[in-house]
Amino acid sequence: MLFLRLFPSLVPLTFSLILPHSSPQPLLLILLLFFLSLQSSLVLSPLFIQSLSSSTYSLSLPFFSSFTYFYLSVFLQLFLSLRAMRWCTRRRSRTVCLSLVVASLSLHLLLIILSRSVYQNHCDAPSPRQTHLHTLRALVDTNYTSRMLDNHASYAKTPPDTRKVNSSHMDSNGPQKMSEKDAVTTKMAVKVGHGHKEEGPVDTHTMTVRVGKFGSMGIKPMGSGMSKLEALFSHPLYNMPTPPIHEDDWLLKVNYSDIGDDSAHWNRSSDSHPPWLRFHLGISRWQLYPHLDPNMAPLAQQLSTHRIVSAGKSGGTQLKLVMSFPNYGQAILKPMKQERDEETNFNLYYFSDFERHNAEIAAFHLDRVLGYRRIPPAVGRLVDVVTEIKDITTDHKLARTFFTSPVNNVCFYGQCSYYCSTEHAVCGRPQNLEASLAMMLPDTSLATRRSWRSPWKRSYSRSKLAVWEKDPDYCDTVKKTPPYNKGTRLVDLIDMTILDFLMGNMDRHHYETFEKFGNNTFLLHLDNGRAFGRHSTDEPSILTPLEQCCRIRRSTLLHLRLLSLPQYRLSDVMRDSLSHDPLFSVAPLLSELHLSALDRRLVTVLQTVSRCQERQRSRHGEGDDDVIYDDRRAVSAVSQ
Ligand SMILES: Nc1ncnc2c1ncn2[C@@H]1O[C@H](COP(=O)(O)OP(=O)(O)OP(=O)(O)O)[C@@H](O)[C@H]1O
Numbered sequence: 001m002l003f004l005r006l007f008p009s010l011v012p013l014t015f016s017l018i019l020p021h022s023s024p025q026p027l028l029l030i031l032l033l034f035f036l037s038l039q040s041s042l043v044l045s046p047l048f049i050q051s052l053s054s055s056t057y058s059l060s061l062p063f064f065s066s067f068t069y070f071y072l073s074v075f076l077q078l079f080l081s082l083r084a085m086r087w088c089t090r091r092r093s094r095t096v097c098l099s100l101v102v103a104s105l106s107l108h109l110l111l112i113i114l115s116r117s118v119y120q121n122h123c124d125a126p127s128p129r130q131t132h133l134h135t136l137r138a139l140v141d142t143n144y145t146s147r148m149l150d151n152h153a154s155y156a157k158t159p160p161d162t163r164k165v166n167s168s169h170m171d172s173n174g175p176q177k178m179s180e181k182d183a184v185t186t187k188m189a190v191k192v193g194h195g196h197k198e199e200g201p202v203d204t205h206t207m208t209v210r211v212g213k214f215g216s217m218g219i220k221p222m223g224s225g226m227s228k229l230e231a232l233f234s235h236p237l238y239n240m241p242t243p244p245i246h247e248d249d250w251l252l253k254v255n256y257s258d259i260g261d262d263s264a265h266w267n268r269s270s271d272s273h274p275p276w277l278r279f280h281l282g283i284s285r286w287q288l289y290p291h292l293d294p295n296m297a298p299l300a301q302q303l304s305t306h307r308i309v310s311a312g313k314s315g316g317t318q319l320k321l322v323m324s325f326p327n328y329g330q331a332i333l334k335p336m337k338q339e340r341d342e343e344t345n346f347n348l349y350y351f352s353d354f355e356r357h358n359a360e361i362a363a364f365h366l367d368r369v370l371g372y373r374r375i376p377p378a379v380g381r382l383v384d385v386v387t388e389i390k391d392i393t394t395d396h397k398l399a400r401t402f403f404t405s406p407v408n409n410v411c412f413y414g415q416c417s418y419y420c421s422t423e424h425a426v427c428g429r430p431q432n433l434e435a436s437l438a439m440m441l442p443d444t445s446l447a448t449r450r451s452w453r454s455p456w457k458r459s460y461s462r463s464k465l466a467v468w469e470k471d472p473d474y475c476d477t478v479k480k481t482p483p484y485n486k487g488t489r490l491v492d493l494i495d496m497t498i499l500d501f502l503m504g505n506m507d508r509h510h511y512e513t514f515e516k517f518g519n520n521t522f523l524l525h526l527d528n529g530r531a532f533g534r535h536s537t538d539e540p541s542i543l544t545p546l547e548q549c550c551r552i553r554r555s556t557l558l559h560l561r562l563l564s565l566p567q568y569r570l571s572d573v574m575r576d577s578l579s580h581d582p583l584f585s586v587a588p589l590l591s592e593l594h595l596s597a598l599d600r601r602l603v604t605v606l607q608t609v610s611r612c613q614e615r616q617r618s619r620h621g622e623g624d625d626d627v628i629y630d631d632r633r634a635v636s637a638v639s640q
Pocket residue numbers: 315316317318319332376438439440441526527528529
């Protein structure tokens with residue numbers, strides 16, 4: 001580039017050297033030539049200063065500061081033009097000098113076009129192939145954390161209220177597009193040019209090989225109007241080919257013999273099934289629903305708009321209701337109890353915290369963004385507490401808890417063991433109440449679930465410490481205890497730990513699995529209502545299992561690393577994902593402060609993993625990597 005930049009100035013000089021003809025002195029033309037050279041240097045230099053200050057150029061020309069370069073180039077232009085003038089004058093070649101002017105002028109024009117394209121290329125999003133190759137390279141780089149983490153770390157240190165709200169997303173999906181948004185509020189699945197794929201656990205082992213194949217699958221490239229969420233979900237790491245699912249790996253069996261002649265219409269994803277049934281039939285040993293599930297949009301649409309035919313009490317300690325739909329689908333409703341921006345009172349212990357409807361919704365989105373798919377779909381809905389609860393409930397005890405508040409809002413408090421009193425009533429405005437509706441899992445009579453106490457369960461006491469809080473080697477014991485001593489259970493638990501740390505959920509006392517699948521199955525992450533309570537602080541103790549065990553699934557780590565790259569930034573992807581929820585038109589489901597807390601916590605997770613790897617390297621040298629659990633081994637272990 002340096003040569004190109006100086007080339008036009010060299011032209012008059014070389015031309016006049018080569019051509020010895022003499023003709024009358026064209027002083028005017030030569031002056032014009034000089035003027036043009038100088039002019040173009042002034043026009044071009046700012047462009048070059050900009051591109052020089054960008055990383056690529058400062059890397060290739062580290063010793064040129066942009067200003068030195070600018071003055072140097074002007075000086076050279078001047079010098080060379082004067083030399084050319086002298087040559088031309090001496091040789092008195094009018095035609096030569098005329099052609100010099102033309103050549104110089106066209107070269108300068110060419111140079112302007114060239115430098116503009118260089119400058120613009122630099123700003124454009126890289127092509128998808130380049131992006132994927134670049135990201136994959138970045139992901140396998142073991143020293144990866146240092147540079148990126150520093151950026152995040154400095155961000156994390158900024159006091160929350162002085163942080164600038166990221167407006168990049170607002171530019172494309174902001175208020176100006178609100179009307180469009182209303183029309184698509186229930187669209188939850190991403191549009192990608194291929195259909196429903198059945199999947200088992202992800203295989204990340206041979207990912208680099210498959211990048212090329214993936215590129216020809218017709219998936220929309222980044223930079224062509226694709227959102228960060230769509231880009232993430234079409235990334236090769238989220239689209240690993242997976243082994244076929246055996247009949248025994250489905251949670252529910254479809255009994256074709258009972259259906260008779262209609263059996264042709266009865267398959268797992270038949271359009272004739274209501275979305276809730278398709279969801280139930282799609283639950284496998286590995287996940288609740290497949291990646292890019294085409295059923296997700298109709299399911300969300302029904303949860304958020306279908307007529308509610310009954311509302312009844314449900315289990316659990318805090319107020320929640322089971323809602324039923326005309327097509328026999330059911331959902332669990334959790335009402336709004338706390339404003340979105342309100343932080344949980346710092347004097348409140350985790351076990352006294354309220355449940356938040358937006359936490360249930362955001363947890364579902366986060367779990368899906370992480371590639372887990374272990375939380376039942378949850379959507380927001382404005383519920384009319386009179387017509388959709390009070391008037392239709394057959395539960396008289398629930399109906400009796402309704403009252404009108406002093407400002408004429410309709411309130412109720414229901415029945416439960418926590419916060420079900422007049423003081424903790426939930427109120428409509430005047431009848432509209434924000435709530436989350438989570439898809440009901442298949443009834444336990446069809447699919448029994450097993451509840452497991454978390455080995456890292458908190459003491460649920462103000463004074464007592466749990467064993468894991470006192471013993472730094474606690475994981476050694478857990479690793480030897482079934483079911484954590486075999487298969488993926490330990491890394492599955494660590495996956496859950498990471499999800500909980502990101503959303504600040506300290507209330508994971510139990511988790512559930514489907515009995516049918518024994519110990520080789522995913523963990524259900526139910527009950528996320530106490531997540532997203534605080535954004536200004538992180539709770540490091542939630543990460544204890546990762547800290548103590550130093551193990552993580554390879555696929556999880558790769559997903560997390562991807563989400564820490566600017567083009568797939570977790571907060572941006574989450575903002576994007578949550579903007580598809582129907583309640584987004586009322587208010588964003590997570591405030592910007594909660595979104596940026598996600599990025600900050602993601603850095604902490606990655607740093608913890610890096611520390612584990614360093615510790616392992618210093619103890620055992622390079623060799624076997626004990627920190628990263630290779631998912632591929634899990635697949636073969638299960639299929640044996
Ligand atoms: N989507 C769902 N489908 C079916 N059952 C569910 C679903 N979500 C939760 N449950 C069941 O309902 C029980 C209570 O739900 P949840 O844990 O959310 O309530 P809770 O009031 O927080 O209870 P706890 O205080 O025991 O944590 C859960 O243990 C789980 O078995």
